[in-house]
Amino acid sequence: MAIYNLGSINADYFYRVPHLPGPGETLAAQGLNRGLGGKGANMSVAAARAGARTVHIGAVGNEGLWARDQMMESGVDTRHVSVLSDVPTGHAIINVDASGENAIVLLPGANHEIPEETRAAALAEASTGDTFLVQNETLNQAETAKMARELGLYVAYAAAPFDADATAKILPYLDFLILNEVEAAQLESATGKTAGALGVPDVIITLGAKGARWITQTESRDFPAMPVTPVDTTGAGDTFTGYVLAARDRGLPMEQAIMLASRAAALMVTRHGTADVIPDLKDVDEARF
Numbered sequence: 001m002a003i004y005n006l007g008s009i010n011a012d013y014f015y016r017v018p019h020l021p022g023p024g025e026t027l028a029a030q031g032l033n034r035g036l037g038g039k040g041a042n043m044s045v046a047a048a049r050a051g052a053r054t055v056h057i058g059a060v061g062n063e064g065l066w067a068r069d070q071m072m073e074s075g076v077d078t079r080h081v082s083v084l085s086d087v088p089t090g091h092a093i094i095n096v097d098a099s100g101e102n103a104i105v106l107l108p109g110a111n112h113e114i115p116e117e118t119r120a121a122a123l124a125e126a127s128t129g130d131t132f133l134v135q136n137e138t139l140n141q142a143e144t145a146k147m148a149r150e151l152g153l154y155v156a157y158a159a160a161p162f163d164a165d166a167t168a169k170i171l172p173y174l175d176f177l178i179l180n181e182v183e184a185a186q187l188e189s190a191t192g193k194t195a196g197a198l199g200v201p202d203v204i205i206t207l208g209a210k211g212a213r214w215i216t217q218t219e220s221r222d223f224p225a226m227p228v229t230p231v232d233t234t235g236a237g238d239t240f241t242g243y244v245l246a247a248r249d250r251g252l253p254m255e256q257a258i259m260l261a262s263r264a265a266a267l268m269v270t271r272h273g274t275a276d277v278i279p280d281l282k283d284v285d286e287a288r289f
C-alpha cells in the first residue's frame, strides 16, 4: 500500500534563543541551521522512514530544489512535487528556547500554489486502500479529500495549524483525524462538539509529554508518552502522524501503531532539528526508554 500526502514543503530557519521573544523585543540568537521542514514534508519523511511507500504531492520554488531532493534522499517519492518558477518556496522561522519550546512564523509561498493537475496526476496512481493524508499548510484540502474518498482511499487529516473553515469542509470525508490538545480545544469551541463526537471513525489527540488519546465510536484509550528529556519539540506531532499512518498502512492494529508512533515522537524530542532528524525504524526499535 502507499500514503499519498498533499502537504507543505518548507525551508526551516531554526534559531536557538535564550527565551521566546516578546512583543517589541530584539533578541540575539545563539545559533542558526537551515533544514527541510513544513508539516507535510515532515510527515512524508516520517512515513517513509517508518517503512511506508510515501508519495508527496506538493510544490517548491526554483530555489527550493534542495528541499525536494532532501525528501527524495529520505525515501519519499517526489515525482509529484512541482517546481514553480514565479513563487518562493514556503519557509518557516522557528525559534526554540532553552527548554525546547518553540514559536513559529510561516510564509506559505509555493505551498499555496500546488497546481490542480499535480494533485490529480498523483491521485490517478492511487489504489483502493491506500492512504490520503493532508494538513492545513496547503489549500484545497476538502476537494482533494473528496476525490481521494471517491477513489476508495483511507482519508487522514491533521488539523494543524488549526483552521475552523478548512476543518468544517473536510470533516465529511474523514476516516482519521489527528490533532494536538490546543487544536482539540479550538475545534471544540468552533463546532461546539468534542473531536471524538464528530463522527470520524478514528480520532487521535496528542497530549505532548502526557501521551496520546485514541477515540473511536465506542471507546477512548490513553497511551503514555515515553519518559525522555526534551530538547526540541519541533516536529514531534508530525513524526507521530507519519509513524502512526505508516504503521497502519503496513497492517499493524491501531494500538500498536500508536505505541510505535509514541516511541518515534519521544526520540524526536530528544533531537534538535526537523525533517533531517526524524528517526528511522531502526533507531526507534533500538531506543531504550
Ligand code: ATP
Residues within 6 Å of the ligand: 180, 181, 205, 206, 207, 208, 209, 210, 211, 212, 224, 225, 226, 227, 228, 230, 233, 234, 235, 236, 237, 238, 240, 261, 262, 263, 265, 266, 269
Ligand atoms: P509539535 O511540537 O510538533 O507542534 P504537537 O503539538 O503537534 O507537536 P504534541 O502533542 O506536543 O504534538 O506531541 C506529539 C507526540 O509526541 C505526543 O503524543 C507524544 O507521544 C510525543 N511527545 C511530545 N512531547 C513529548 C515529551 N516531552 N516526552 C515524550 N514524548 C513526547
